[in-house]
Amino acid sequence: MYLDNLSLINYKNILDLEVNFSPKINCFIGNNGVGKTNLLDAVYYLSFCKSYFSSTDQQNINHDAQFMVLEGKYHRLEMEELVYCGVKRGQKKNFKRNKKEYKKLSEHIGLLPIVMVSPADSRLITDGSEERRKYMDSVISQYDRKYLEDLIRYNRVVQQRNKLLKDFGAGTKFDEDTLSIWDEQMKVLGAAIYAKRKDYLNKLMPVFQEYYAIISQGNESVSLEYKSQLHDHSMGNLLANARWKDQVMQYTTVGIHKDDLELNLGNFPIKKMGSQGQIKTYLIALKLAQFEFIKQIANFNPILLLDDIFDKLDSSRVEQIVKLVSEERFGQIFISDTNRDHLDNILSGNALEYQLFVIDKGGIIN
Numbered sequence: 021m022y023l024d025n026l027s028l029i030n031y032k033n034i035l036d037l038e039v040n041f042s043p044k045i046n047c048f049i050g051n052n053g054v055g056k057t058n059l060l061d062a063v064y065y066l067s068f069c070k071s072y073f074s075s076t077d078q079q080n081i082n083h084d085a086q087f088m089v090l091e092g093k094y095h096r097l098e099m100e101e102l103v104y105c106g107v108k109r110g111q112k113k114n115f116k117r118n119k120k121e122y123k124k125l126s127e128h129i130g131l132l133p134i135v136m137v138s139p140a141d142s143r144l145i146t147d148g149s150e151e152r153r154k155y156m157d158s159v160i161s162q163y164d165r166k167y168l169e170d171l172i173r174y175n176r177v178v179q180q181r182n183k184l185l186k187d188f189g190a191g192t193k194f195d196e197d198t199l200s201i202w203d204e205q206m207k208v209l210g211a212a213i214y215a216k217r218k219d220y221l222n223k224l225m226p227v228f229q230e231y232y233a234i235i236s237q238g239n240e241s242v243s244l245e246y247k248s249q250l251h252d253h254s255m256g257n258l259l260a261n262a263r264w265k266d267q268v269m270q271y272t273t274v275g276i277h278k279d280d281l282e283l284n285l286g287n288f289p290i291k292k293m294g295s296q297g298q299i300k301t302y303l304i305a306l307k308l309a310q311f312e313f314i315k316q317i318a319n320f321n322p323i324l325l326l327d328d329i330f331d332k333l334d335s336s337r338v339e340q341i342v343k344l345v346s347e348e349r350f351g352q353i354f355i356s357d358t359n360r361d362h363l364d365n366i367l368s369g370n371a372l373e374y375q376l377f378v379i380d381k382g383g384i385i386n
């Protein structure tokens with residue numbers, strides 16, 4: 021699959037742009053703040069119906085404009101796919117596939133699989149467990165729609181259950197029956213989500229370790245461990261054992277919403293022991309493994325977005341990454357960097373063909 025043509029109106033600092041891409045390597049070059057990341061983000065948006073960076077659509081509309089439009093023309097499984105997104109300030113977004121509006125945005129997730137590698141990924145390591153759960157969820161949702169639906173329902177059930185516990189705390193009479201209704205739903209949904217997270221991480225691990233070894237040239241070892249209360253107890257047992265605690269705390273203290281990932285370099289948490297370059301290598305290897313996994317399921321190459329990957333990495337690691345992603349097993353790639361020589365040297369040095377776009381002030385100048 022590849023993105024053939026992209027047009028943007030008022031997307032952040034990009035006011036009006038239409039561009040055709042190579043099905044293989046595309047490079048965005050330009051100074052800081054010119055809009056390279058915004059372009060990658062627009063591509064991400066068309067796959068995920070949202071920005072990789074900003075949580076509200078209002079932040080994506082150019083500050084001086086009242087609306088934004090993104091349109092992408094894709095080649096996917098021998099077919100052309102037209103994807104459109106329009107957002108007016110203060111209104112719901114309008115998202116269409118081949119001119120037909122989606123009833124639910126979740127129907128679109130997974131149609132155009134994509135993997136983004138960005139400096140912002142470091143929050144996976146530095147931030148709390150919610151970030152790591154979001155990571156697992158966004159990957160699995162791309163290839164398993166049922167997972168996304170279960171997750172949305174699970175989160176709703178936890179919210180309702182928490183409200184009920186709060187009401188009990190505020191003096192409403194304890195209602196065993198209603199609590200049991202939520203527990204029953206949590207049991208089914210929690211077990212299904214747990215099984216899929218476990219399966220994904222089991223399969224991801226060896227590929228992730230292999231990629232890390234290639235990029236670091238065998239210098240270090242890494243691991244990724246799934247932490248879940250469900251490893252040792254069923255969802256039903258957890259809820260039954262925590263009932264008293266939940267009533268005291270007035271929220272649901274057990275379940276897959278407490279899951280986490282332990283990210284290690286050697287035998288230590290990478291958060292504490294990793295250098296900036298090792299952390300970056302860890303995240304890139306993780307994303308490339310994710311790419312491989314999604315590809316196996318989709319049966320075609322996802323799009324790969326590499327934002328500012330050269331920063332903090334030594335030249336041998338950069339070269340390993342570029343060589344790796346230019347292989348046939350990867351498909352269309354978008355790379356952004358501030359330094360043209362940097363990319364020219366690596367890509368031309370390895371006899372790789374690529375299309376170069378020089379970006380300035382939200383536009384392409386060559």
Ligand SMILES: Nc1ncnc2c1ncn2[C@@H]1O[C@H](COP(=O)(O)OP(=O)(O)OP(=O)(O)O)[C@@H](O)[C@H]1O
Binds near residue numbers: 078
């Ligand atoms: N809603 C918006 N309206 C107008 N401009 C915006 C909006 N959102 C972001 N910007 C601008 O977009 C620019 C950032 O662009 P971007 O992050 O794509 O830069 P970049 O070329 O990737 O830079 P770097 O090399 O520093 O990563 C900033 O100048 C920011 O102010």
